Amino acid sequence: MNKLTVSLSPHVHSGDSVSKNMYGVIIALVPAMLCSFWFFGIGAITVTALSVASCVFFEWFIGKYMLRNPQPTVTDGSAILTGILLAFNLPSNIPLWMVVAGSLFAIGVVKMTFGGLGCNLFNPALAGRAFMLISFPVQMTTWPTSGQPFLTLDAATGATPLSVMKAAVKAGDPSLLNDMPSLPDMLLGMTGGCLGEVCAVALIIGLIYMLAKRIITWHIPVSIIVTVLVFSGALHLANGMYADPMSQLLSGGLLLGAIFMATDYVTSPMTKKGQIIYGVCIGVLTIVIRTWGAYPEGMSFAILIMNAFTPLINNYCKPKRFGEEVKK
């Protein structure tokens, strides 16, 4: 008789895997990616392809020659995901060498230095974006306007909804907000901005897909969105120079951040309670930075700040233990 395997229970597995989750998120990003190609043309394709290629290369190179991992991690899809998300946070006309530098920072410094997937404290793509924003402020904040001919390399640039909002608050003049694009335009992505953030509809399709596939739960995205609506709504009611809540929600990287960045497994809290606290704080910080901060966009900084608080939240927010409640 052949030898029997003896191991501890459970003897079956759900079949879920790290790469299934990673590729699931990538599939959820496809609608937004196609939209960015449509709106920003060849520039978007080049930036995305280069960002993915360099992230994958750095992950492979560092894993193989510096960390000497016995198990290659490059196939799990996480580096591809970081590459796509980083590209989504860049303008389509950015010089290409900067994309490579950003990828190196994201993968090399933020992810692999801490030990690779699962060990990083900060979201690699967002940290890469923050690094680029501080290092190359001009190139990172001139956005081509959406919907120019496909093969335009030297695209015309223009104001984004966020810069309009900021100008209105600075001047204290609500009439400046009349330059804002219409809500339907913002919903579809007919505005200036980073690659992946413009088309709200495509991002929401991605959210629905991830919820249906149970890749993420509703807690983080919904708590961010509700907080942003409530907080910016209160500001708008108090003074008309603050933009209305729907414009806040649909502009900049808010939806991209709420749906794809803040929900990053590694850097978000583990319990439902913790996730809601995390989401609410991100929402508040985003609006605070957008309204009173030095930068027009606060989403990425808000998420990075809350990434730093995640270990603390994990330490204090415990799930409801069985039997904790007194009997009914």
Place this chain on the structure above:
Amino acid sequence: MKTFRIGGVHPAENKLSADQPIKVAELPRVAVFPLSQHIGAPAKPIVKKGDKVKVGQMIAEAGGFVSANIFSSVSGTVLKLDTCIDASGYDKPAIHITVEGDEWMPEIDRSKDIVRLEARPDLTGRDIVEKIKGAGIVGLGGATFPCHVKLCPPPGSKPECVIINAVECEPYLTADHRLMLEHADEIIVGTLLLMKAAGVSQGYIAIESNKPDAIQLMQLKAMTVYGIEVVPLKVRYPQGGEKQLIDAVIGRQVPAPPALPVSVGAIIQNVGTAFAVYEAVMKNKPLFERVVTVTGKSLGNCQNFLVRLGTPMSQLIDACGGLPEDTGKVIGGGPMMGKALPTTEVPVCKGSSGVLIMRDEESHRKPASTCIRCAKCVSACPMGLEPYLLSACAETQNWEKMEKEMVTSCIECGCCQFTCPANRPLLDLVRLGKSTVMGIIKSRNTK
């Protein structure tokens, strides 16, 4: 439909043998009875080599209050008092009996007639408990906790209801399902006996909704008596866990250990136990046989057998077409909580609910990768624990933190490891931590 409130998973059900009527398994040539087939002190043998025994004769007596008598399931001669490998994988003391004929103890009523509770108005609760204790009945769902101990709750606690666990939430297993379909009347009487023994007037029979025929039949039978309600439950693992079942049926949560289920007024007994109680009290038949599911995707024909305890599992597998060539693992019990057996010669014991054959390719774990902190284990844990954290603490031997994080509440259901996308051995590590922490607590209390 009702279910428990925290966590849980839904593994593929694979109830392959659900339509197979219970068949009587053949007698073994040699029956083997480990002295420790229950939780608590091992039983003490009262026979010696060369003694003649009959079916239903006591061969080992309880070694304490939390222990159980053991009866011979066969007639024949005691071959030796030796050891055998049991489901735990260790060599344990056991009585070996060579089978000769099939001669039963005369006091056992072998007729098929149903004896109703009304036929025995003289029975008191105490009589029933004594009878159950005498018959060596333990929890037949797999935990094998002596049945009479649960019926004698510590002073100060007041039982309010008996819940019959007919959930059978483990994938593959169908023994309880078939027992309900074929012995519904006996189970109803057994439930009434347990209720009387516990001194309560409310009984529940909890069945998962993937057994609609059993729900319908038990509902029909329950209508003929007072005080028994059949509760259909949504299919969800680990609903058969004692604490989860109480939460699902009466909406109360048992506090963290050392609190007992009776602290919220519930006494849980398996449906197989209810059947055994009926046979012990009404038919004078001690516990020496049980229903065992023999199943697996690669097995020729999956079956449910009525098996005399002590029969080697290999004999049951042979009756189902033999062990397939590509077998990689043989599990005593279900795939979520069962134990992988080192050999198929392990005898069927009181707690053996099934034998599951797995193909070689299904029997190996995938390599583990680093935790990606997806929090799926936290959502799946039915006790509201954080398996990712507990396993990390176990790896760094941080027992103090594990105790603070309530590792002793873990029921070892395996939901965390089942759901982990990184294939991490979460439960292995949590078990290690749990047993270490329990040892630390014990030594602290004895100081």
